Amino acid sequence: AISRLVCILVFKMKTNMSILVVGAGYVGLATAVFFATKGYATTVVEQNNRIISKLNSGQLHFLEPELQKKLQLVLKRKLLTFCLPEQHVYQRADFVFIAIDSANRQTGKMKLHHFQQLADWFGSSKRNTPLTVILKSTNIIGFAEQFRALLDKTRYGKNIRLVVNPEFLREGYAFQDTAQPWRIIVGADDKRHTAGLLRLYRKIYHPSIPIIVTDCKSAELIKLASNVYLAHRLSFIHEIAEFARQEMLDIESVKNGIGLDPRIGLDYFNPGLGFGGSCLPKDCKLMNSKEMKQTFSFETARTALKINDRLLRNLVAHLKRNLHSLRGKRIALLGLAFKPGVDDYRDSQALKLGYLLVKEGAQVAVYDPYISDISTVKSTRITPYPTINQAIDKTSAVIIGTAHKQFMNLKPSQVAGYVKKKLIYDYHNMLNRSSWEKAGFEII
Amino acid sequence: AISRLVCILVFKMKTNMSILVVGAGYVGLATAVFFATKGYATTVVEQNNRIISKLNSGQLHFLEPELQKKLQLVLKRKLLTFCLPEQHVYQRADFVFIAIDSANRQTGKMKLHHFQQLADWFGSSKRNTPLTVILKSTNIIGFAEQFRALLDKTRYGKNIRLVVNPEFLREGYAFQDTAQPWRIIVGADDKRHTAGLLRLYRKIYHPSIPIIVTDCKSAELIKLASNVYLAHRLSFIHEIAEFARQEMLDIESVKNGIGLDPRIGLDYFNPGLGFGGSCLPKDCKLMNSKEMKQTFSFETARTALKINDRLLRNLVAHLKRNLHSLRGKRIALLGLAFKPGVDDYRDSQALKLGYLLVKEGAQVAVYDPYISDISTVKSTRITPYPTINQAIDKTSAVIIGTAHKQFMNLKPSQVAGYVKKKLIYDYHNMLNRSSWEKAGFEII
Numbered sequence: 021a022i023s024r025l026v027c028i029l030v031f032k033m034k035t036n037m038s039i040l041v042v043g044a045g046y047v048g049l050a051t052a053v054f055f056a057t058k059g060y061a062t063t064v065v066e067q068n069n070r071i072i073s074k075l076n077s078g079q080l081h082f083l084e085p086e087l088q089k090k091l092q093l094v095l096k097r098k099l100l101t102f103c104l105p106e107q108h109v110y111q112r113a114d115f116v117f118i119a120i121d122s123a124n125r126q127t128g129k130m131k132l133h134h135f136q137q138l139a140d141w142f143g144s145s146k147r148n149t150p151l152t153v154i155l156k157s158t159n160i161i162g163f164a165e166q167f168r169a170l171l172d173k174t175r176y177g178k179n180i181r182l183v184v185n186p187e188f189l190r191e192g193y194a195f196q197d198t199a200q201p202w203r204i205i206v207g208a209d210d211k212r213h214t215a216g217l218l219r220l221y222r223k224i225y226h227p228s229i230p231i232i233v234t235d236c237k238s239a240e241l242i243k244l245a246s247n248v249y250l251a252h253r254l255s256f257i258h259e260i261a262e263f264a265r266q267e268m269l270d271i272e273s274v275k276n277g278i279g280l281d282p283r284i285g286l287d288y289f290n291p292g293l294g295f296g297g298s299c300l301p302k303d304c305k306l307m308n309s310k311e312m313k314q315t316f317s318f319e320t321a322r323t324a325l326k327i328n329d330r331l332l333r334n335l336v337a338h339l340k341r342n343l344h345s346l347r348g349k350r351i352a353l354l355g356l357a358f359k360p361g362v363d364d365y366r367d368s369q370a371l372k373l374g375y376l377l378v379k380e381g382a383q384v385a386v387y388d389p390y391i392s393d394i395s396t397v398k399s400t401r402i403t404p405y406p407t408i409n410q411a412i413d414k415t416s417a418v419i420i421g422t423a424h425k426q427f428m429n430l431k432p433s434q435v436a437g438y439v440k441k442k443l444i445y446d447y448h449n450m451l452n453r454s455s456w457e458k459a460g461f462e463i464i
Numbered sequence: 465a466i467s468r469l470v471c472i473l474v475f476k477m478k479t480n481m482s483i484l485v486v487g488a489g490y491v492g493l494a495t496a497v498f499f500a501t502k503g504y505a506t507t508v509v510e511q512n513n514r515i516i517s518k519l520n521s522g523q524l525h526f527l528e529p530e531l532q533k534k535l536q537l538v539l540k541r542k543l544l545t546f547c548l549p550e551q552h553v554y555q556r557a558d559f560v561f562i563a564i565d566s567a568n569r570q571t572g573k574m575k576l577h578h579f580q581q582l583a584d585w586f587g588s589s590k591r592n593t594p595l596t597v598i599l600k601s602t603n604i605i606g607f608a609e610q611f612r613a614l615l616d617k618t619r620y621g622k623n624i625r626l627v628v629n630p631e632f633l634r635e636g637y638a639f640q641d642t643a644q645p646w647r648i649i650v651g652a653d654d655k656r657h658t659a660g661l662l663r664l665y666r667k668i669y670h671p672s673i674p675i676i677v678t679d680c681k682s683a684e685l686i687k688l689a690s691n692v693y694l695a696h697r698l699s700f701i702h703e704i705a706e707f708a709r710q711e712m713l714d715i716e717s718v719k720n721g722i723g724l725d726p727r728i729g730l731d732y733f734n735p736g737l738g739f740g741g742s743c744l745p746k747d748c749k750l751m752n753s754k755e756m757k758q759t760f761s762f763e764t765a766r767t768a769l770k771i772n773d774r775l776l777r778n779l780v781a782h783l784k785r786n787l788h789s790l791r792g793k794r795i796a797l798l799g800l801a802f803k804p805g806v807d808d809y810r811d812s813q814a815l816k817l818g819y820l821l822v823k824e825g826a827q828v829a830v831y832d833p834y835i836s837d838i839s840t841v842k843s844t845r846i847t848p849y850p851t852i853n854q855a856i857d858k859t860s861a862v863i864i865g866t867a868h869k870q871f872m873n874l875k876p877s878q879v880a881g882y883v884k885k886k887l888i889y890d891y892h893n894m895l896n897r898s899s900w901e902k903a904g905f906e907i908i
Contacts, residue, residue, distance in 0.1 A: 188725065203724035230724055234717040241713065242721030245704050249728050256696055256764050260689050263760045269685065273678040277686030280647035280674055281632065284693050288727045316707045319774075320700050323767040330763075 037220070039063070040113035042138065044071055044102065046298075047156055047187045048119035049080070050087055050194040056094035057199075058224045063113075065105045072102045083363040083390065087195040110141045115152050115217065119187070122157035125298070125367055128305030130160055135167055143174020152181040152216050158243055158299070159184075160309045164207070164236035181213035184236045186243035191297065191362050204231045207239025247303035248321045253288060254295040255327040261291035261447070262331055265464065271449060292423055292448040293335075293369035294328040297358035301325065301367045332369060335419075335445065336376050338464065342443060343416050347381035350440070352415040354408065354430075355422025356388040363390040365397075370421030374402045387411035389426050409438055416441045423448040432459030481664070483507070484557035486582065488515055488546065490742075491600055491631045492563035493524065494531055494638040500538035501643075502668045507557075509549045516546045527807040527834060531639040554585045559596050559661065563631070566601035569742070569811055572749030574604055579611055587618020596625040596660050602687055602743070603628075604753045608651070608680035625657035628680045630687035635741065635806050648675045651683025691747035692765045697732060698739040699771040705735035705891070706775055709908065715893060736867055736892040737779075737813035738772040741802035745769065745811045776813065779863075779889065780820050782908065786887060787860050791825035794884070796859040798852065798874075799866025800832040807834040809841075814865030818846045831855035833870050853882055860885045867892040876903030 037060050041052040044066035055062045066072050071081050078092040094100045103109060110116065118138065123130050142153060153171075155164060164184045171177035184207035189197045204221060208214045214233055221231065234242075257275060264271045271291060279286035295301065307321040336346075343349055358368035365371050365388075374384045374397075384402045386394065387410070394404045405411040412418055412435055420427055428450050436442060442461040444451070456463045481504050485496040488510035499506045510516050515525050522536040538544045547553060554560065562582065567574050586597060597615075599608060608628045615621035628651035633641045648665060652658045658677055665675065678686075701719060708715045715735060723730035739745065751765040780790075787793055802812035809815050809832075818828045818841075828846045830838065831854070838848045849855040856862055856879055864871055872894050880886060886905040888895070900907045 202726060203721065205721050230720075232717050232721050232724075234714060234721070237711060238708070238713045238718050238721070241704070241708065241718055245718070246722050246725055246728065249700055249722060249725075252696070252700055253727075256693055259762060259764055260685070263758075263762070264682070264685065266760065267681060267758060269682045270678060273676050274682050274686055274689070276674075277647065277649050277676050277678070277682070278690050278693060280676075281690055281693075282646060283697075283732045284690065285729075314707075314711060316710060318703060318707070319767050319771055320703055323763050327763055 037061075038112050038114045039117070040065060040109065040115065041117045041119055042105070043119040043121070043157075044068075044075060044081075045119065045121060046082065046084065046189060046191065046194050048117070049075075049091070050084075050189055050198040051117050051119060051156060051187070052100060053087060053090050053094055053195065054198045055224075056097075056099035057090055059099070062100050063109065064100065064102050065109060066102055067105060069104070072104070075102050084192065084194045086193070090195055107141050107144065111145050111147075113151065114149060115154060115220065116142065117154045117156050117185075119156045122159055123302060123306060125302050128160075128302060128309050130163060130309075130311060136170060139167065139170035139174055139177065142180055143171055143177030146176050147179070150179065150181055150216065152183060152213065154217060155182070155184045156187050158186060158247075158303060158306065159240055160306050160312050161237055161240045161244065162313050163240060164209070168209070168236075181208070181210075181216065182236070183208045183213055183217050184239035185217065186239060188243070188246065191359065191364055200226070201229060204229060205239045205242050206231060206233045207236045207242075208233075209236050244303050244307050247299050248307050248318065248324065250288065251295050251300040251304050251324040251328075252320045254300075255324040257289050257291050258294055258331055259327045262327075262334065265447075290423070290448070293373060293421065294331045295324070296368040296370070296372070298364065298366040301328070328369070331447075332373050332376055335373065335447070336380060339377075339417055339445070340380065342462075343441070345381070346377060348383070349381075349416040350383045350385055350414055351377050352412040352418040352439075353377075353384050353386045353402075353421045354388075354411065354418065354427055355420060355424050356386050356391055356394065357422045357424070360423045360425060361390070363388075365391060365394070368422070371397065371402075373419065373421065375399060378402060385411040385413075385415060386421075388422065389424055409434075412438045414438070414440050417443040417445065419445040420448055420450060423450055427451075432456050432461055436460070481505075482556050482558045483561070484509060484553065484559065485561045485563055486549070487563040487565070487601075488512075488519060488525075489563065489565060490526065490528065490633060490635065490638050492561070493519075493535070494528075494633055494642040495561050495563060495600060495631070496544060497531060497534050497538055497639060498642045499668075500541075500543035501534055503543065506544050507553065508544065508546050509553060510546055511549060513548070516548070519546050528636065528638045530637070534639055551585050551588065555589050555591075557595065558593060559598060559664065560586065561598045561600050561629075563600045566603055567746060567750055569746050572604075572746060572753050574607060574753075574755060580614060583611065583614035583618055583621065586624055587615055587621030590620050591623070594623065594625055594660065596627060596657065598627045598629045598661060600629055600631050602630060602691075602747060602750065603684055604750050604756050605681055605684045605688065606757050607684060608653070612653070612680075625652070625654075625660065626680070627652045627657055627661050628683035629661065630683060632687070632690065635803065635808055644670070645673060648673060649683045649686050650675060650677045651680045652677075653680050688747050688751050691743050692751050692762065692768065694732065695739050695744040695748050695768040695772075696764045698744075699768040701733050701735050702738055702775055703771045706771075706778065709891075734867070734892070737817060737865065738775045739768070740812040740814070740816070742808065742810040745772070772813070775891075776817050776820055779817065779891070780824060783821075783861055783889070784824065786906075787885070789825070790821060792827070793825075793860040794827045794829055794858055795821050796856040796862040796883075797821075797828050797830045797846075797865045798832075798855065798862065798871055799864060799868050800830050800835055800838065800848075801866045801868070804867045804869060805834070807832075809835060809838070812866070815841065815846075817863065817865065819843060822846060829855040829857075829859060830865075832866065833868055853878075856882045858882070858884050861887040861889065863889040864892055864894060867894055871895075876900050876905055880904070 039062045052062045052064045304321040307318045356365045378401045483506045485508045496508045748765040751762045800809045822845045
């Protein structure tokens with residue numbers, strides 16, 4: 021009986037499940053590697069040849085320790101392959117997970133031409149088995165409906181099943197959050213479209229993980245709203261901290277006083293330079309995207325972005341009052357990543373601050389222990405340095421950009437030996453205020 | 465040794481601790497009754513003679529079951545007395561807890577004349593033992609500083625210790641939250657002023673309850689910000705529900721999909737008519753009070769109020785589209801209280817909705833199982849009825865105002881027999897949508 025069961029399992033895997041993932045970013049790789057660890061032969065499609073060969077050698081192109089380990093494991097077991105996007109690859113797949121960078125980070129506009137091409141490829145050939153296309157990327161609300169229309173216009177597109185199954189990965193935990201998500205959202209406007217995916221998920225996920233089956237628009241809303249909530253929560257404590265700083269109050273006591281109410285809580289409640297990264301600011305923009313058909317105004321998303329911007333503008337204004345002008349001044353930025361312990365500086369508040377300083381005529385000297393290559397930074401006046409001491413040398417102010425734990429070891433005596441002016445901005449509250457003040461620093 | 469210890473304890477109580485509480489509302493009574501249960505002879509000062517005699521007979525003038533029980537207990541043990549505010553009463557006290565209704569609910573302005581009179585009384589006589597005045601009422605940020613200035617102007621006021629010790633009571637749990645608070649905030653600009661109160665609190669509170677000692681302004685900020693956070697959280701889910709309703713999405717799935725992220729959570733996350741009550745809206749207004757010296761704009765507080773107002777305006781607009789005009793129409797409002805299970809309708813969204821409907825020319829028929837007296841309602845066109853059937857009779861729409869659990873038993877057949885038009889607004893999602901639709905109702 022057992023050998024028969026094994027036969028059935030092997031048979032099912034081999035014949036039923038051809039999984040394709042489009043996009044080799046955080047989401048695509050976490051999804052693909054997870055399926056591979058569960059024994060499914062998985063293919064990842066990626067445009068960049070350099071990234072493909074890096075991945076084939078078992079190296080991620082970003083920092084994600086657990087995912088890195090699992091990638092090497094599944095490569096050894098030959099369950100994962102990478103290839104360039106070519107039409108014939110799509111014709112073999114039963115499940116296609118779309119995990120491309122779906123929206124322009126600055127404008128919040130959807131990259132429609134990518135989706136148009138995918139729709140054309142999916143719908144160009146006749147199939148004997150059903151194809152389920154799963155939107156994992158974050159979209160504007162109503163986008164699945166638009167994509168459905170693109171599919172329907174193709175020759176065989178009407179038979180394609182379409183599911184919205186948003187990802188909820190925290191950076192640094194991409195694999196863990198894929199393998200053990202807090203919840204799974206499966207949205208489809210035709211409930212029959214979910215059957216195959218639900219069967220797959222029930223096999224690979226623990227039964228204790230809640231699966232919510234809903235319509236496409238609700239699934240899209242859940243994804244965006246979850247991130248807007250987090251942005252909204254962070255913007256709240258940042259606004260309070262901003263006021264407390266201006267009034268010279270003890271931010272730590274204020275934060276604890278508020279967060280000790282268990283309905284509020286102290287997790288995910290640390291003030292710093294604001295919220296950043298590849299998701300929160302973008303999703304706040306997508307929530308009120310002009311491309312949405314509905315005209316509803318999400319005030320919470322607007323307010324979160326407003327508070328986030330004000331914080332940086334106020335910091336620059338404060339710095340200008342302190343230094344009279346920033347023209348030609350060197351300013352040190354310690355940390356460029358959007359959160360501690362990662363190497364990702366996409367849409368980080370530290371980088372945005374860097375751009376604002378450059379706009380005022382400053383030279384920005386960056387040190388980030390996790391980041392050496394800042395080639396996507398769009399200013400030649402933002403320069404990376406390999407050590408803290410080189411970054412702070414001859415600067416008129418030092419700003420902690422990211423709460424990397426390394427910066428807790430900064431010593432006033434070390435910094436004093438290099439800087440031109442003893443002025444430090446520690447919005448993350450990492451440093452012992454009184455010891456820096458004793459050493460003659462102004463600490464903000 | 466034990467008898468000596470008892471002697472010392474009795475001695476301490478009798479001689480050291482004369483406790484006075486100003487104001488016999490939720491906060492004042494919970495504070496006073498709690499001290500009395502701990503064995504301290506406590507006096508409550510109240511202006512209203514009718515309330516004094518009611519309290520002396522062991523009856524609260526609001527619904528608060530646990531507090532009611534404890535009140536009767538301490539009255540029997542003769543540890544609690546009530547009296548009119550007269551100057552001599554203040555001269556005996558060592559601790560005076562100010563728990564008056566400190567701000568105008570509509571304008572968010574502080575009731576300065578009350579505080580002026582208290583300052584005059586406190587500062588008019590010389591004392592041999594220190595007097596600690598504790599501000600328990602919610603104030604604008606910076607109010608303690610203003611009150612300090614009032615005290616300092618009086619003859620003996622400079623010796624008075626001033627502490628900000630905000631209350632964090634949930635209605636329905638006034639006694640429990642006083643006896644076992646999540647945290648205690650003690651704010652003073654002169655740390656020596658906290659000594660007496662901290663000694664008292666360390667005696668009566670369990671050592672596991674965190675006490676945060678800070679300055680006055682931080683304590684004031686913590687209080688307001690905690691309530692603004694809660695308003696802000698509620699306004700978030702209300703905004704999402706508003707959109708979901710307009711787009712005909714399943715609000716329950718959307719809410720669960722978002723709240724299953726443990727950083728977000730599902731508690732305190734139920735949509736309805738918005739947030740109301742004696743604290744949240746008022747504190748959102750106080751946060752940006754024009755009486756504050758600082759000009760900081762708290763955007764989260766503004767947004768929370770904005771979303772709250774929009775919801776009611778949208779509901780009225782929807783109703784007008786449905787009924788063409790509201791002029792002369794009867795509308796039933798089931799529930800007037802600001803939250804389920806209480807009899808308090810101060811600043812409730814249901815009442816605000818009632819006023820908006822009256823403004824449009826409607827007659828509003830109210831039924832609330834917890835409220836019979838609506839004498840403080842400022843419109844003769846809002847009428848209370850003793851039964852649901854009388855309230856819904858001949859109405860053109862039924863609106864659930866409060867999520868009182870009794871309304872879950874509403875049956876389409878019952879309602880259909882009375883109403884003029886089968887139209888029901890259930891923003892709290894209490895009713896089984898499909899069974900009402902089957903019975904011919906439009907349910908929103």
